[in-house]
Amino acid sequence: MRVVIAEDNVLLSAGLELLLTRFGFDIAAIAGDAGTFLAAVREHRPDVTIVDVRLPPSFRDEGIRAALQARREQPGLPVLVLSQYVEQQYAAELLSTSGGGVGYLLKDRVSRVDEFADALRRVAAGGTAMDPEVIAQLVQRAGDPIAALTPREREVLGLMAQGHDNTTIAGQLVITDNAVHKHIGNIFTKLGLAVTDNGHRRVLAVLTYLNAAGLSGR
Structure with a gap:
């Protein structure tokens, strides 16, 4: 299962690559900014993507906007957002796009690697993986x-x-x-x-x- 990761934190991206490889995932590319992520998605056409909300240069919402762009270019592209923040507007837009698996997990609340790997597989298969805190903020x-x-x-x-x-x-x-x-x-x-x-x-x-x-x- 090919994965493209958008994460600017070098230690975190290296950790994700190491851990996910152990669980049988093939890390096709790791991007540190939105433009590189979009180029990697176009090149590798991954089975699932992992995207941080905030990427260079402004560290505001570049990542999740890139995920939306990727899904417009490749309808149904599975996207798992992994972030410290809940960006409500763009999160709701991402989750309301038709087709393909979607997920939104908070970095600080991921406590087990095997559960994260299961969530990634679920999203890749067209399902959902939502952190309860994300749901709570959206449901308000x-x-x-x-x-x-x-x-x-x-x-x-x-x-x-x-x-x-x-x-x-x-x-x-x-x-x-x-x-x-x-x-x-x-x-x-x-x-x-x-x-x-x-x-x-x-x-x-x-x-x-x-x-x-x-x-x-x-």
């Missing part, structure tokens, strides 16, 4: 699509956004698998996701959940 701005959900349904959808399967959700909420299945069915119905959406409904539900925050803030 959420609009009408989420207002119809019960508190329990919001809890279930929040755990879905983190990439958890039904069994894990059931364990964390101390409810049965059948109860989780029922809650998810209610979420799909309330968000207007028809049966014809098939397996994509789970991802669409998560994106609707996060997109509500972005659309309400624009």
